[in-house]
Amino acid sequence: MIDPTSSLRDELDRVGEWIVRYFEHPDSYRVMPQVRPGDVVAALPAHPPEIGEPFDAILADFEQIIVPATTHWNHPRFFAYFATSAAPAAIAAEALAATLDVKAMLWRTSPAATELEEVTMRWLGELLGLPPAWTGIIYDTASIAGFTALAAAREALDLAIREEGMIGRALPPLRIYITQETHSHVEKAAIALGIGQRNVVRVPCDDAFCMRVDALRACIEADRAAAMRPLAIVATVGSTSTTSIDPVREIAAVARDFGVWLHVDAAYAGIAAIVPEFRSLLDGVDLADSLVVNPHKWMFVPMDLSVLFLKDEAVVRRAFSLVPEYLTTPEADAVNYMDYGLQLGRRFRALKLWFVLRRFGAEGIRERLRGHIALAQEFAEWVNAEPEWQVLAPHPLSVVCFRYAPAGLDDASLEALNASIMHAVNATGEVFISHTKTNGRYAIRLAIGNLRTQLSDVRRAWEILKREAASAAVPRPR
Amino acid sequence: MIDPTSSLRDELDRVGEWIVRYFEHPDSYRVMPQVRPGDVVAALPAHPPEIGEPFDAILADFEQIIVPATTHWNHPRFFAYFATSAAPAAIAAEALAATLDVKAMLWRTSPAATELEEVTMRWLGELLGLPPAWTGIIYDTASIAGFTALAAAREALDLAIREEGMIGRALPPLRIYITQETHSHVEKAAIALGIGQRNVVRVPCDDAFCMRVDALRACIEADRAAAMRPLAIVATVGSTSTTSIDPVREIAAVARDFGVWLHVDAAYAGIAAIVPEFRSLLDGVDLADSLVVNPHKWMFVPMDLSVLFLKDEAVVRRAFSLVPEYLTTPEADAVNYMDYGLQLGRRFRALKLWFVLRRFGAEGIRERLRGHIALAQEFAEWVNAEPEWQVLAPHPLSVVCFRYAPAGLDDASLEALNASIMHAVNATGEVFISHTKTNGRYAIRLAIGNLRTQLSDVRRAWEILKREAASAAVPRPR
Numbered sequence: 027m028i029d030p031t032s033s034l035r036d037e038l039d040r041v042g043e044w045i046v047r048y049f050e051h052p053d054s055y056r057v058m059p060q061v062r063p064g065d066v067v068a069a070l071p072a073h074p075p076e077i078g079e080p081f082d083a084i085l086a087d088f089e090q091i092i093v094p095a096t097t098h099w100n101h102p103r104f105f106a107y108f109a110t111s112a113a114p115a116a117i118a119a120e121a122l123a124a125t126l127d128v129k130a131m132l133w134r135t136s137p138a139a140t141e142l143e144e145v146t147m148r149w150l151g152e153l154l155g156l157p158p159a160w161t162g163i164i165y166d167t168a169s170i171a172g173f174t175a176l177a178a179a180r181e182a183l184d185l186a187i188r189e190e191g192m193i194g195r196a197l198p199p200l201r202i203y204i205t206q207e208t209h210s211h212v213e214k215a216a217i218a219l220g221i222g223q224r225n226v227v228r229v230p231c232d233d234a235f236c237m238r239v240d241a242l243r244a245c246i247e248a249d250r251a252a253a254m255r256p257l258a259i260v261a262t263v264g265s266t267s268t269t270s271i272d273p274v275r276e277i278a279a280v281a282r283d284f285g286v287w288l289h290v291d292a293a294y295a296g297i298a299a300i301v302p303e304f305r306s307l308l309d310g311v312d313l314a315d316s317l318v319v320n321p322h323k324w325m326f327v328p329m330d331l332s333v334l335f336l337k338d339e340a341v342v343r344r345a346f347s348l349v350p351e352y353l354t355t356p357e358a359d360a361v362n363y364m365d366y367g368l369q370l371g372r373r374f375r376a377l378k379l380w381f382v383l384r385r386f387g388a389e390g391i392r393e394r395l396r397g398h399i400a401l402a403q404e405f406a407e408w409v410n411a412e413p414e415w416q417v418l419a420p421h422p423l424s425v426v427c428f429r430y431a432p433a434g435l436d437d438a439s440l441e442a443l444n445a446s447i448m449h450a451v452n453a454t455g456e457v458f459i460s461h462t463k464t465n466g467r468y469a470i471r472l473a474i475g476n477l478r479t480q481l482s483d484v485r486r487a488w489e490i491l492k493r494e495a496a497s498a499a500v501p502r503p504r
Numbered sequence: 505m506i507d508p509t510s511s512l513r514d515e516l517d518r519v520g521e522w523i524v525r526y527f528e529h530p531d532s533y534r535v536m537p538q539v540r541p542g543d544v545v546a547a548l549p550a551h552p553p554e555i556g557e558p559f560d561a562i563l564a565d566f567e568q569i570i571v572p573a574t575t576h577w578n579h580p581r582f583f584a585y586f587a588t589s590a591a592p593a594a595i596a597a598e599a600l601a602a603t604l605d606v607k608a609m610l611w612r613t614s615p616a617a618t619e620l621e622e623v624t625m626r627w628l629g630e631l632l633g634l635p636p637a638w639t640g641i642i643y644d645t646a647s648i649a650g651f652t653a654l655a656a657a658r659e660a661l662d663l664a665i666r667e668e669g670m671i672g673r674a675l676p677p678l679r680i681y682i683t684q685e686t687h688s689h690v691e692k693a694a695i696a697l698g699i700g701q702r703n704v705v706r707v708p709c710d711d712a713f714c715m716r717v718d719a720l721r722a723c724i725e726a727d728r729a730a731a732m733r734p735l736a737i738v739a740t741v742g743s744t745s746t747t748s749i750d751p752v753r754e755i756a757a758v759a760r761d762f763g764v765w766l767h768v769d770a771a772y773a774g775i776a777a778i779v780p781e782f783r784s785l786l787d788g789v790d791l792a793d794s795l796v797v798n799p800h801k802w803m804f805v806p807m808d809l810s811v812l813f814l815k816d817e818a819v820v821r822r823a824f825s826l827v828p829e830y831l832t833t834p835e836a837d838a839v840n841y842m843d844y845g846l847q848l849g850r851r852f853r854a855l856k857l858w859f860v861l862r863r864f865g866a867e868g869i870r871e872r873l874r875g876h877i878a879l880a881q882e883f884a885e886w887v888n889a890e891p892e893w894q895v896l897a898p899h900p901l902s903v904v905c906f907r908y909a910p911a912g913l914d915d916a917s918l919e920a921l922n923a924s925i926m927h928a929v930n931a932t933g934e935v936f937i938s939h940t941k942t943n944g945r946y947a948i949r950l951a952i953g954n955l956r957t958q959l960s961d962v963r964r965a966w967e968i969l970k971r972e973a974a975s976a977a978v979p980r981p982r
Contacts, residue, residue: 030863034527034592038520041596045603046513063611063838066619074627078865081593084858088600092855095616099605107613107830112605114512115559118519120602122566124806124856125523127577127590133541135585138573141544149552166644167847177696191700192670193677200671210826214846217823218655220698222669267830322849328602329851345695348688352585352745352940352949356927360541368692369645371800373807377570378602380562385508387556449834462830471830 030078037081038121044085045117048093052100052478056455061095097458102478105487106460108266108294108425109475112328115385119378120328130372132353133360140361143376146383151335153300153388154319157312161339163366164331164375168293168318169211171334172260174342174367175316176202176215179258179287181345182315188345192220198255203227203245205237205272207265209291221257234420235270235464237261243280250284258287261314263307264295267462267471268419268427271295275310288314293332295423297324298399301392304423324398324424324475325391326382331375342366398424398474401484405472408488414495418469427462427469430495441468443498450494457487508556515559516599522563523595526571530578530956534933539573575936580956583965584938586744586772586903587953590806593863597856598806607849610831611838614852618839621854624861629813631778631866632797635790639817641844642809642853646771646796647689649812650738652820652845653794654680654693657736657765659823660793666823670698676733681705681723683715683750685743687769699735712898713748713942715739721758728762736765739792741785742773745940745949746897746905749773753788766792771810773901775802776877779870782901802876802902802953803869804860809853820844876902876952879962883950886966892973896947905940905947908973919946921976928972935965 069091098104100111128136130143147162165171180187185197200221204212206228216226227249230241246256259281261272274290281288290311292299296319299308311317317335321327336342347365355362364370386394402424409415409428419427429444444461448470451457462469472487547569576582578589606614608621625640643649658665663675678699682690684706694704705727708719724734737759739750752768759766768789770777774797777786789795795813799805814820825843833840842848864872880902887893887906897905907922922939926948929935938949950965 030591030593030868034595035520035524037592037596038523038599041599042513042516042520045516045599048603049512058612059615061615063615063835064619066616067622070620070623072626074631074861075865076867078868079862081596081863084593084862088855092616092620093604095619096604097606097613097615099607099613100603107607110605110607112602113508114515115508115562117512117599117602118515118559121516121519121523121595121599124590124595124598125526125578126571126574127588127806128575129577129585129588129807134536135575135577137537137539137541137575138544138570141542141573142548142570144545145548148550153552167849169847169849170648173696173846187698187700188695189701191677191694191703192698193673193675193700195671197671199669210828210831211846211848214824214826216669217666217826218651218846219696220665220670222665222671223667225669266828328605329607329849346692348692348695350688350744352938353688357541368651368689368696369647370689371645371647371807377566383552384557384562385559387553389554390508390556460830 033081040081040085044089049100049114052098053102055098055101057101057104057458058097058452058455059095060455066091066095100476100478101458102476102480102483103457103487104476105472105474106458107473108323109473109479110323111326111476111478113326113382113385113477115381116327116378119381123374123377126374128374130374131364131370132355132362133357134355136374139374139376140363142380143363144361146376146379147333149383150333154296154308155299155305156335160335160337162333162335163339163363164333165367166330166332168291168320168332169214170367171318171332172211172289172291173215173218174334175289175318176212176219176258177345178316178342179289180219182287182341183255183257198253199225200257201225201227201249201254202257203229203242203259205229205231207231207235207267207270208260208262209266209293212260235265235268237272237277239273239276239280242277246280246284246286256284256286258289260289260291263290263292264423266294268464269295269423269425270420271307271422274314278310278313282313290314290317293318293320294323297321298395298423300388301395321379324395326386326477327378331379339366394477401479401481402426402474405484405488418464418467424474426472427464429467429469432500437467443500444468444470447491447494447498450498451490454490457490459487511559518559518563522567527578527592530576531580533576533579535579535582535936536575536930536933537573538933544569544573578954578956579936580954580958580961581935581965582954583950583952584936585951586801587951587957588801589804589954589956591804591860591863591955593859594805594856597859601852601855604852606852608852609842609848609850610833610840611835612833617852617854618841620858621841622839624854624857625811627861628811632774632786633777633783634813638813638815640811640813641817641841642811643845644808644810646769646798646810647692648845649796649810650689650767650769651693651696652812653767653796654690654697654736655823656794656820657767658697660765660819661733661735676731677703678735679703679705679727679732680735681707681720681737683707683709685709685713685745685748686738686740687744687771690738713743713746715750715755717751717754717758720755724758724762724764734762734764736767738767738769741768741770742901744772746942747773747901747903748898749785749900752792756788756791760791768792768795771796771798772801775799776873776901778866779873799857802873804864804955805856809857817844872955879952879957879959880904883962883966896942896945902952904950905942907945907947910978915945921978922946922948925969925972925976928976929968932968935968937965
């Protein structure tokens with residue numbers, strides 16, 4: 027029998043070689059693979075192996091079955107969703123974290139993981155210009171971090187929901203204020219928390235897709251007049267669709283006036299506040315109660331690492347802390363991160379953030395963010411310069427929403443046309459883009475965020491877009 | 505300026521060398537480090553670096569600050585909580601997953617990750633003897649998997665809670681049935697879901713810490729008579745405290761009689777069902793609605809990878825699916841895992857499970873689980889053979905709960921005595937154990953689950969336990 031624990035050195039060497047080869051030419055792959063649903067399942071055995079296999083056989087299948095069926099987020103022409111990439115040092119750190127494999131639930135199960143989280147959170151808070159008294163906590167995703175913030179907001183109402191639940195009690199309906207641009211995780215959280223979708227209020231936006239503060243105030247006033255209780259306002263800094271930026275400072279004034287929890291979702295864009303000329307992105311956040319930023323989005327940290335900053339961390343503990351006997355510890359003065367959320371066990375996520383912060387330094391990160399933003403601005407200029415193309419939303423950061431809009435076509439025809447252009451572009455395998463809708467208008471999105479993306483990559487995307495638009499079957503004007 | 509993307513080969517080589525050296529002698533470290541809360545924070549700079557640093561400097565700090573302040577879960581004498589360890593192939597797979605760094609929310613963002621999850625889930629389900637029609641889905645932790653199961657159970661009630669919420673409606677109180685031995689994540693889920701702690705019903709246990717089925721039936725009947733609505737029964741196979749095993753088949757009969765969702769939490773022990781002589785652990789699970797098992801606990805997969813198996817996955821989608829425009833895709837026939845829970849982005853977790861299943865083969869895993877169970881049984885015999893020591897709970901698997909119990913001492917004195925023995929043992933740095941309470945009696949727990957643990961390690965733990973007991977200040981009999 028093979029001893030699967032004896033060949034570590036060889037296995038790490040082989041994998042290290044593969045990783046190095048991969049990153050020499052991530053652009054040698056198609057960005058989006060040419061596979062259909064079911065292809066990978068069909069290529070793999072229906073039953074698990076009874077006897078252990080040599081590592082080489084597994085790695086060979088990884089290379090021949092998995093990699094060719096992977097959408098390559100590291101490809102320099104991955105421009106879809108939010109483009110990301112992992113720094114080499116962070117990949118090395120992930121291997122170290124998997125090696126130590128601590129379960130960072132208690133200080134005593136992982137003193138270094140617990141305290142490195144404290145240190146990196148202070149560093150990140152300082153880089154973002156947050157009040158020093160705020161507490162940062164690492165979660166897996168912005169969805170969980172945002173859920174946790176809303177659970178804390180519910181606990182902060184002091185309605186004894188933790189103990190008594192929400193059914194059969196004389197509670198007012200709890201209301202959460204978002205906009206059409208707010209990330210879907212907020213509505214998911216409202217569902218999970220028993221708030222209900224109908225109590226998620228969509229405040230109207232202005233023409234730039236930003237929350238209208240007058241409308242927010244009117245919504246809250248109307249709800250209070252109807253004996254409803256505002257639970258939280260969620261402001262977005264860098265919405266997923268267009269990277270629109272809600273006016274946090276003005277929203278905070280409304281939140282203060284009505285005593286409502288203000289959560290700021292800056293999962294993507296918040297990181298840019300470490301660049302001095304973009305520090306204003308987080309203007310007013312010091313008046314909020316909580317903030318999410320995602321180092322795994324735009325800080326070269328591999329998935330997953332999302333950060334929730336809190337003005338008052340105690341309320342999260344009040345919402346979630348539950349300590350069974352077998353997890354009681356003698357260290358009365360230590361932080362036990364299991365007290366801060368649903369999850370008990372936690373990976374050593376701070377390690378990869380520490381490696382990236384040190385390897386790049388603040389300046390190294392700033393330089394790359396500036397580069398990404400400059401590339402997006404240049405792309406937007408190219409689009410604006412072409413009469414048949416339209417930019418569809420402000421583009422303050424590294425995402426541009428646009429469409430091909432030859433004269434005389436209505437929005438429905440343009441939707442079909444641009445969807446076909448997008449699919450044609452993606453089918454080349456050279457470029458991967460995605461779409462959204464801006465005020466009901468179908469928009470192609472080009473997002474820049476990969477360490478390896480150069481001007482030539484953006485230029486190539488533009489060439490292919492124009493080529494596919496030129497050869498697309500333009501519907502007759504109606 | 506240092507280019508932090510150019511030195512990948514060297515960084516991976518350095519880290520690979522470190523990992524190999526580490527695993528040559530994980531027992532050269534103290535299991536639990538000699539640090540106090542604050543030591544690591546004090547050893548690190550208060551502010552983030554402005555300029556990027558050489559990788560060597562970071563790795564040196566990792567070795568000199570982080571590793572010595574780490575509790576070493578890989579140490580062969582880590583016997584606390586649930587002992588775990590990561591297979592080398594799984595560590596290599598984690599490096600590959602961090603490299604590809606896909607966000608596995610949609611099939612099209614990660615076809616291979618999506619389909620390898622389907623394949624490994626079928627393999628695992630087959631190894632566990634689950635009905636082939638069940639669907640396995642990977643989550644980060646059992647806490648989230650269990651939360652998801654309970655959210656699905658709530659949705660399955662068809663009370664329009666997703667849409668309307670739980671406040672101000674003519675809903676019956678929803679009740680969840682557990683025992684004093686049930687993992688704390690169930691109560692956390694009840695808090696989060698708005699059920700409330702008071703609606704978590706603790707059904708009495710028998711002498712073996714197992715749910716009493718007659719008492720369960722009585723609780724449900726009383727609640728129904730009081731116009732309450734049973735939401736879910738949570739049965740545990742391998743409780744965290746003593747590894748007690750609730751009678752799932754009989755509980756399932758009660759669940760069927762009353763039409764209640766049955767969730768089985770087998771996070772630790774369920775994996776052992778792949779060993780034929782322990783297949784009976786999951787007896788009756790086919791009658792349940794959902795099941796959690798944790799490959800990151802006892803299957804040599806590093807944190808985090810927990811699996812939720814579902815009889816009917818559609819109800820989870822009903823509970824959670826929400827698709828914003830920018831995540832709509834043309835592949836109508838593909839699985840998009842973002843539809844199955846709170847989290848949108850997901851790591852490529854299936855990869856490490858695939859590597860372990862193939863590298864060990866089912867036989868390789870079974871052999872190790874048998875070995876761990878045999879070691880625990882042998883340890884329990886040693887304890888039983890000593891008149892002054894007591895085994896405090898049945899020990900069907902790889903965990904033994906026991907105490908030093910010289911004659912004439914009451915439970916309170918024995919608690920102080922055994923707590924001091926445990927702390928003395930842990931202070932040696934040679935062994936790490938933890939504690940629990942069994943029916944109010946303080947118990948030391950010895951848990952076996954590490955790939956590197958040998959008989960000699962267990963023997964050494966026993967020597968140290970006896971030595972520390974002999975030198976402990978035994979209180980005067982009252």
